Amino acid sequence: MPQKRMLIAGATGQIGSSVARHFMQRSGWNPVGLSRRARGGDGLPMLAVDMLDAADCREKLAAVPGITHVVYAARHDHAGGKQESADVNGQMLANLLAAVGDRPDLRHVHLVHGSKYYGSHLGPAPVPYREDAPRHDGQLFYYQQQDLLLAQQRGRAWNWTISRPHTFCDLSVSEPRSITLLVALYASIQKARGLPLHFPGTRQAFEARTQFTWLPMLARAVQWLISDPACANQAFNIVNDDPQSWRAMWPAVADYFGMDWTVGEAQPLAGYGDSHADAWNGIVAAHGLRNTDLRSVAQWAYADYVFSAQWDVVSSMDKARQYGFDDKVDTLRMWRESFDFYRARKIIP
Numbered sequence: 001m002p003q004k005r006m007l008i009a010g011a012t013g014q015i016g017s018s019v020a021r022h023f024m025q026r027s028g029w030n031p032v033g034l035s036r037r038a039r040g041g042d043g044l045p046m047l048a049v050d051m052l053d054a055a056d057c058r059e060k061l062a063a064v065p066g067i068t069h070v071v072y073a074a075r076h077d078h079a080g081g082k083q084e085s086a087d088v089n090g091q092m093l094a095n096l097l098a099a100v101g102d103r104p105d106l107r108h109v110h111l112v113h114g115s116k117y118y119g120s121h122l123g124p125a126p127v128p129y130r131e132d133a134p135r136h137d138g139q140l141f142y143y144q145q146q147d148l149l150l151a152q153q154r155g156r157a158w159n160w161t162i163s164r165p166h167t168f169c170d171l172s173v174s175e176p177r178s179i180t181l182l183v184a185l186y187a188s189i190q191k192a193r194g195l196p197l198h199f200p201g202t203r204q205a206f207e208a209r210t211q212f213t214w215l216p217m218l219a220r221a222v223q224w225l226i227s228d229p230a231c232a233n234q235a236f237n238i239v240n241d242d243p244q245s246w247r248a249m250w251p252a253v254a255d256y257f258g259m260d261w262t263v264g265e266a267q268p269l270a271g272y273g274d275s276h277a278d279a280w281n282g283i284v285a286a287h288g289l290r291n292t293d294l295r296s297v298a299q300w301a302y303a304d305y306v307f308s309a310q311w312d313v314v315s316s317m318d319k320a321r322q323y324g325f326d327d328k329v330d331t332l333r334m335w336r337e338s339f340d341f342y343r344a345r346k347i348i349p
Helices: 014-024 054-061 084-099 140-154 178-192 203-207 214-229 246-256 277-287 300-306 316-324 330-343
Strands: 004-009 029-035 046-048 069-071 108-112 159-164 234-237
Touching: 004 014, 004 234, 014 029, 014 214, 046 054, 054 084, 069 214, 084 140, 108 140, 108 214, 140 159, 159 214, 178 246, 178 277, 178 300, 178 330, 203 246, 234 316, 246 330
Parallel strands: 004 029, 004 069, 029 046, 069 108, 108 159, 159 234
Antiparallel strands: none
């Protein structure tokens, strides 16, 4: 089988690192990671590249011959829950494609986007979201990147795909933008203080349905999308496919931690890490936990974004099923196993 060389842009991020782990365990693939600050570890060859610098992209990527596949999971730095710059993120992809887009070995470019494509962050829209839904009126870097991808592909032999996940989850203790880790920390502190597990969002958000994407499943979907010719030049929703309301999930979380739960007035969590850092240090000492800084171990402002939607956020997986992707994840089990993982690693008591 011909060897493939995969370039993973954003390889130190939550999605990129999960994709890298997946392909490093598959024969015939030779992944190379790309990020602004190339951290070592896990055996993945890494390049430090400033994708906002076209000259740096050309110079650094000239040293990586034979690139056959690109998985683009990079995003410019932004605060949790804040809107990313369309121009900055568009320019990053443009510089990367300018450096590798005309190479004769290139076969496929895959972009990881999300359900913000459907305006999930703006307000109610018809659900389930389907891939052929019209774009909303807001500025979104997904649109700019997709248009750029189509323009760059013209006259070239490679093709493209796009995945649209939502609220990424993975077994990791080093990713602060992890909603399962954040909830585990929040529940542990509330329990230690003798308080119930209060739902941080509104009553309307509590009743709304939402969805998650288990990142190992997304990595498997990426391999399928870039390998199956029938998927070429299309976008696909990739979610666990069992949307849940917080009304269904929150009691299950409380039950895991042996707590009562409440819902009522919204209680934003953006400042929770700062205001409870001393309490957390006491819990760590009392239970012999791994030393962690509550202010940075989780991105608390991100929680306010996750708990903010007061409408259903549900993507259809019909298209992916019709094209042959049959993976499905039990979301409630995913949450329980994530909590087990944190306990086994002495992150929570």
